[in-house]
Every structure is written in C-alpha cells, then in structure tokens.
Amino acid sequence: MSLDTRTTTAGAGAPLIDLDHIVVEFGHGRNRFRAVDDVSLTIRKGSIYGIIGFSGAGKSTLVRTMNVLQRPTSGTVTFNGADIGALSESRLLPLRRKIAMIFQHFNLMPSRTVLDNVTLPLIHEKISKRDARAKAMHLLELVGIADKAKAYPRQLSGGQQQRVAIARALIGDPEVLLCDEATSALDPRTTRSILALLKDLNERLGLTIVLITHQMQVVKDICTDLAVMSHGRVVDSGSILDVFDHPSSELTREFIYTSGNMNKGITLMQTHPLFAREREAGHVYLLSSVGSGAEETLMADAHDRFGVTGNIMFGNVDVIHNTPVGMILVSLDGPDAAIDNALAYFKSVGVGATPLAELHVNESEENETPAADAATASERGDDNE
Numbered sequence: 001m002s003l004d005t006r007t008t009t010a011g012a013g014a015p016l017i018d019l020d021h022i023v024v025e026f027g028h029g030r031n032r033f034r035a036v037d038d039v040s041l042t043i044r045k046g047s048i049y050g051i052i053g054f055s056g057a058g059k060s061t062l063v064r065t066m067n068v069l070q071r072p073t074s075g076t077v078t079f080n081g082a083d084i085g086a087l088s089e090s091r092l093l094p095l096r097r098k099i100a101m102i103f104q105h106f107n108l109m110p111s112r113t114v115l116d117n118v119t120l121p122l123i124h125e126k127i128s129k130r131d132a133r134a135k136a137m138h139l140l141e142l143v144g145i146a147d148k149a150k151a152y153p154r155q156l157s158g159g160q161q162q163r164v165a166i167a168r169a170l171i172g173d174p175e176v177l178l179c180d181e182a183t184s185a186l187d188p189r190t191t192r193s194i195l196a197l198l199k200d201l202n203e204r205l206g207l208t209i210v211l212i213t214h215q216m217q218v219v220k221d222i223c224t225d226l227a228v229m230s231h232g233r234v235v236d237s238g239s240i241l242d243v244f245d246h247p248s249s250e251l252t253r254e255f256i257y258t259s260g261n262m263n264k265g266i267t268l269m270q271t272h273p274l275f276a277r278e279r280e281a282g283h284v285y286l287l288s289s290v291g292s293g294a295e296e297t298l299m300a301d302a303h304d305r306f307g308v309t310g311n312i313m314f315g316n317v318d319v320i321h322n323t324p325v326g327m328i329l330v331s332l333d334g335p336d337a338a339i340d341n342a343l344a345y346f347k348s349v350g351v352g353a354t355p356l357a358e359l360h361v362n363e364s365e366e367n368e369t370p371a372a373d374a375a376t377a378s379e380r381g382d383d384n385e
C-alpha cells in the first residue's frame, strides 16, 4: 500500500545508543536467569523509542544497560560511538547526566524543595549555587512548574512531581532521557500532559527519548520507533508504522489489536452465539492496512470485481504520524473461489487479511496492552536509584 503519507522521523538521526548482542543474567548456577537474551538495537538521535512488553519481559533491565546502571553479562553498549559498558563507576557518573533517567515513582527527595531537588545533580559540579538555581528555575519554567519552586514534593500532584523529576533529569543537559514507565502512576489526562511535555522537549531540545510503557496508546501518541519485548528478547522492532504494517510476532499483533479496541470485537466474533453463523461459514477476516487509499473502496471493489460482499462487524481507525492505520473485522460472503480471489486482491493492495481463527487476543483488557495491570517488577524496587 502507498506509504507516501508517512512523515515519521524514525531513522532520521545518527546512532546515539547502540546495543549489540546484550545479555543480562542474574543469579548463579541452577538459579541463573537470563533477563535479557541477546538483544541488539539502535536508538537514533532525535527519536522517541518505545519499548513495550509484558511484565517481566526484561524492559527495565534492558533500558538500565543503556546508562550502565545494569552491567551486561555480555555484549556491547555504545554511546555516541564510545564503548561504555566496561567503564568504571566514577567515569559513568558524568555520563549518566548525559543519559538521564526518570521513573514511575518520581524518586524526589522529600526533605528538599522542588528547586533544591532540581539542582541536586549539580552538587559536585563547578557551578556556583546562584547559577545552578538560575538554571533550575529556567528548567522549571520549561516544564511548566516554576510557581512551585519553593514547595516540597509532598505538596505536589503526581503529574507535578514528574515534571520536577524531568527538570532534574534535564539539568545535566542530557542527550537522551530514559523513561521507565514515567506515566504509569498517573491518570489518563495527566499522562497526556506529560507525554505532550516529552514530545515538546524532543522537538525543542532535540532530546532523544527512550520510553518503557505498558500502554500501546502511549506508543501511538508519541513514539517514532518501537521494540516489543518478550522473555528477554526483542520480537519486533523498527519504525512504528513499519511495525504496525508488518508485525512479525503474535505478541505484537496482540498489542496492536488490543490498542485498536479490536480485541473485544474479535472475542465476540470468536465466542458469542450471536455470531455463530458467520463463524461457522469460516469467512471472517481481520483486514488491516497502514496508509491511505485502498481500504476506503475495498468492500466496493470486492463486490464489483469478484461478486464478494463484505459485512463489516467491527472497525477502528487510528492516525499515527499523519498516517491512517485501519483495522476492520469483516464477514465475507460469496463462492469460495471468489473469496480467495478477493483475499489475493486485498494482499496486492497492501491490506493484510488474517482469518478469525488465527487471531489471538487478551480478553481481560479493553483499552490497554495485555500487561497494563502488571507494574509489579518496577514496584519491587527497580526504580530506587
């Protein structure tokens, strides 16, 4: 299908962080456990790189190798062309200001004011207190919370606290901001405002962002690139539109259906007695397309060209980077040979067709990814930096 409406910046910049065959193992002997299993990926300058996966997939562990909070068992971590995986802790400290990180629970110092929290990373720097405070005030203005400079963290809402954490992360002029479920503790509206802030920082400062999330909606809203993790491995990666257009794993497809609210329709079609007739006829398909054009006249074309009628049961359209991403569940009707021809035609115009029986969904979630309720590994204390 025509991809000319794509305006993603994915892949535009030079490599900033390069992970090459990263393995992270915990424990010893029989208790040895491989949390990250041979992952290679490249984060390019200026991108917003989403990492999504079930709880325990290894997302936090992987992202923590990017600023070497977690040393890889094997493999290479390259930042701006330099191998940083084996640097001493003292040499890593200044580097971590360039590869800053924010967390789900903000991790602010409760006994210090907002302003002092933001200046904290500069404590060992050769910068006067006055200049540090001026810089911090500037950043608090940038993140829209300058009026709270003298407040204490407990006096702020979650969204406000995350803004402070972002300002604190920015004080070392980072090139990249690693966000480990930075919006998971926030309500949907506050989530949107923090995402808008991250996108704004990406555009205004050229800040590269790596963003772990459970919510595909977050990915669709701001990410240029996406990696899907499962059992320590990356099972899909690339520009978000490419991943949506050609998901290679079952898990990625599941995330995509769920985020498009198609899971409910799929489950109903697969199980509800109301749809027994369509189900038994065996001609229910999920049609999916990325890009504009063919899908608009698809059913009319199927009828005019092949005498196949299509009854649309459920549908969803998203717009990602100005590109329509559509999914419909249709029940096709006509002679078997005509349906085969129609399916071949769909394929030729770039519309994917997956039979109902081959669709796998998670039934417990409607608007979020299958792991939306499972922030347990982070709660366990991954983010106590």
Ligand SMILES: Nc1ncnc2c1ncn2[C@@H]1O[C@H](COP(=O)(O)OP(=O)(O)OP(=O)(O)O)[C@@H](O)[C@H]1O
Pocket (backbone or CB within 6 Å): 026, 027, 033, 035, 053, 054, 055, 056, 057, 058, 059, 060, 061, 062, 371, 374, 375, 376, 377, 378, 382
């Ligand atoms: N320090 C550690 N020691 C032992 N095992 C660990 C350690 N850190 C993580 N693990 C294990 O590694 C696996 C991956 O954990 P990780 O926190 O990276 O997952 P995650 O994808 O971030 O999960 P979540 O979405 O719940 O935050 C899990 O099975 C976890 O229990």
Ligand SMILES: [Mg+2]
Pocket (backbone or CB within 6 Å): 059, 060, 061, 180, 377, 378, 382
């Ligand atoms: Mg995690």
